[in-house]
Amino acid sequence: MTCRESTVELVECARTGEDPDAELQAHLMSCSRCKERWEDERRLTTQFRIMRDAVTGQPSMAGREELMREFERAHTGGFHVFWRWALNAAAILLVVLALVYDWRHHGSAGSVAKPQKNSVGLQAEDSGDEGGFVSVPYALPLAPGEFVRIVRTELDREALAGMGIDIETADGAEVPADVLLGEDDLPRGVRVLPDNGFSNLE
Amino acid sequence: MKRFATLSTVGLCAFLLGAQAPPRGEGHGGFEPRLGMMSMGPGSRTPVTGAPYSAIQTTESQQTLTDGNQITRQEQSKVYRDSQGRVRMEHAIKSAESSPVIAIFDPVAGFAHVLHPSTMTAVKTPIHAHNEFRNGVSARTKQSPASDVQTEDLGTQTINGFAATGTRTTRTIPAGAIGNQQAIQIVREAWVSIDLKVPVMIKSSDPRFGSTVMQLTNIVRTEPDAALFQVPANYAVTNGPSRMNRPGPRQ
Numbered sequence: 156m157t158c159r160e161s162t163v164e165l166v167e168c169a170r171t172g173e174d175p176d177a178e179l180q181a182h183l184m185s186c187s188r189c190k191e192r193w194e195d196e197r198r199l200t201t202q203f204r205i206m207r208d209a210v211t212g213q214p215s216m217a218g219r220e221e222l223m224r225e226f227e228r229a230h231t232g233g234f235h236v237f238w239r240w241a242l243n244a245a246a247i248l249l250v251v252l253a254l255v256y257d258w259r260h261h262g263s264a265g266s267v268a269k270p271q272k273n274s275v276g277l278q279a280e281d282s283g284d285e286g287g288f289v290s291v292p293y294a295l296p297l298a299p300g301e302f303v304r305i306v307r308t309e310l311d312r313e314a315l316a317g318m319g320i321d322i323e324t325a326d327g328a329e330v331p332a333d334v335l336l337g338e339d340d341l342p343r344g345v346r347v348l349p350d351n352g353f354s355n356l357e
Numbered sequence: 358m359k360r361f362a363t364l365s366t367v368g369l370c371a372f373l374l375g376a377q378a379p380p381r382g383e384g385h386g387g388f389e390p391r392l393g394m395m396s397m398g399p400g401s402r403t404p405v406t407g408a409p410y411s412a413i414q415t416t417e418s419q420q421t422l423t424d425g426n427q428i429t430r431q432e433q434s435k436v437y438r439d440s441q442g443r444v445r446m447e448h449a450i451k452s453a454e455s456s457p458v459i460a461i462f463d464p465v466a467g468f469a470h471v472l473h474p475s476t477m478t479a480v481k482t483p484i485h486a487h488n489e490f491r492n493g494v495s496a497r498t499k500q501s502p503a504s505d506v507q508t509e510d511l512g513t514q515t516i517n518g519f520a521a522t523g524t525r526t527t528r529t530i531p532a533g534a535i536g537n538q539q540a541i542q543i544v545r546e547a548w549v550s551i552d553l554k555v556p557v558m559i560k561s562s563d564p565r566f567g568s569t570v571m572q573l574t575n576i577v578r579t580e581p582d583a584a585l586f587q588v589p590a591n592y593a594v595t596n597g598p599s600r601m602n603r604p605g606p607r608q
Contacts, residue, residue, distance in 0.1 A: 293530045295506070295563075298547035300405060300555035302414075302436070302446065304397035304460075316536075317565050339545070339561035339569040340418050340432070 156182045161189045169196035288335060288344035291318045297337050305333050310345070320345055396471055397434075397446045397460035404442030404464040405554045411437045412576040420567030428567075436573070437581040438555075441465050445585045461586055470588050471597075479588045482597035505529055514548065516557045517574055521548040541565065552578075 161182045168175050175183065175193070183190045297303070309329035315322050322330060335344035414434045421427050435447040444462040459472040464484060472479045511523030523546060530541040541564050548558040550573075559571040588594060 292535060293528055293541075293543060295526050295528055295543055295545040295561070298524070298556045298559060299549050300553075301547075301559070302397065302444075302555075304446075304448065337559075337561075338414065338416065338556060338571045339559045340416050340571075341561055341563055341566050341569065 158182075158186060158189055161186065162192060165189065165193045165196050169193070169200040172200070288333075288346045289320055290344050291320075291342045294341065294343050297343070301338050303335060303337055303343070305335050307331065307333050307348075310334075315345070315347075318342055318345055320347075322347060396469075397448055397458070404444075404462075405438065406442040407440050408553050408578075409438055409440045409580045410553055410576055410578050411435070411581050412573045414571065414573055416569060416571045418567055418569040437585050439581055439583070439586060443586040445581070461588070463586060470594070472588065472592065477589075477592050479592045479594045480597040481588075481594050505531070511546070511548075513551070516548045516550075517572060517576065519550045519552060519557050519576065521550045521557050523548045 156178050161179060164175065164179050168179070183193055308331075310332050311329045312322060315330065315332070331348040333346040333348065334342050335346075337343055412435075414436050416432045417429070418431075419427060419429045433449045435445075435449075437445040442464050444460075446460045446462075447457045448460070449457050456474040459474065461470045461472065463469065467484045469482045469484060470479045471482075505528055507527045509525040509527070511525055513520055513522050515521070526545045526547070528543045530537060530543070532538060532540045535541075543563045543565075544561070546558075546560040547556050549555065550557045553576070555573065556571070557573040557576070560569070561571075562568045
């Protein structure tokens with residue numbers, strides 16, 4: 156390849172952005188003038204591209220692709236990692252909240268009013284909760300200044316049913332319960348106790 | 358909603374007066390406290406001050422059984438209230454071997470005590486513990502609709518020597534509401550002293566439980582002895598449960 160032929164190909168390669176072929180590269184290795192010319196042509200073409208992009212406001216396809224690759228490298232990996240950690244943290248938080256809720260509403264109340272022996276099976280809505288007084292349905296309100304008292308007694312299924320509280324008991328079995336009475340001796344609330352309520356009284 | 362609040366208030370104030378059970382055998386009344394009297398106290402959350410009195414509270418109840426038989430009972434309690442709003446109630450137990458159960462409600466000191474003279478023991482409960490109990494009650498009580506409650510103003514009359522305002526409350530349980538074939542009517546007539554701000558007479562009729570008449574008699578409007586509102590020095594005092602889900606300390 157002569158220097159004249161090399162010059163024509165150098166200009167074309169610089170314009171199109173393609174790499175020189177093997178024959179041209181071999182010539183550039185052996186001819187310092189052509190190599191210098193190739194460097195100048197490539198630099199000039201790059202400058203022209205930058206100027207064109209500045210005028211049009213649009214990067215070239217190559218530049219755009221390069222920018223996109225940079226963006227992917229810079230953000231995509233971090234973006235996914237961030238959300239992965241955030242989702243993991245949210246899931247852990249939900250599990251913790253669920254455990255706390257379950258413990259507060261079931262675990263701590265489990266020892267409250269559920270019979271520890273199988274003589275009764277509580278079905279009253281509120282009998283298993285702390286506080287645990289179930290209001291007697293349709294009881295009339297107390298008068299201002301009226302005194303109340305709580306008596307601990309044993310009630311059978313009929314007595315509880317009469318107060319509108321449904322509890323399954325063995326036939327004839329009685330359930331320990333606290334009954335809230337007004338001054339008229341009529342019940343206002345009932346709290347069914349666990350079987351071991353007896354042990355506290357002996 | 359009112360009933361909701363009422364039961365909550367009632368519950369918390371009752372709780373304030375302790376929760377330790379006395380020995381078995383203190384039988385009395387419609388709901389016989391076979392396992393003990395747990396507490397007594399004012400149902401109002403706000404103590405009444407500046408109106409001291411002492412009186413005897415008598416409750417007569419009557420229940421007719423399905424075979425026509427009748428059960429009639431009578432209970433008596435002594436009630437004291439000082440000008441600071443402290444209350445002492447001595448609930449007489451009919452059982453011969455038992456002594457009265459005494460409850461002292463002291464909003465000044467912030468404590469309530471239940472005294473068992475037979476064992477010379479007392480259970481002390483902090484009044485501030487009531488919030489938990491109130492919340493427990495209010496959040497978990499089943500409520501029946503209050504729309505069927507009718508209230509009638511009975512005006513003012515002199516009851517047992519005291520001017521009192523009367524209110525008659527009527528409530529009807531619709532047929533089938535609690536398994537009843539026919540509607541059930543519940544009536545309550547309460548006369549509240551204008552000066553003392555406590556009921557001096559309550560007449561109740563609830564076919565489910567019977568009829569009762571409560572009267573406050575022998576009312577004396579003088580300051581009771583301050584010692585009545587103190588736990589005797591020779592009593593063994595234990596702390597009551599701080600949560601209502603603990604039935605009571607072992608004895």
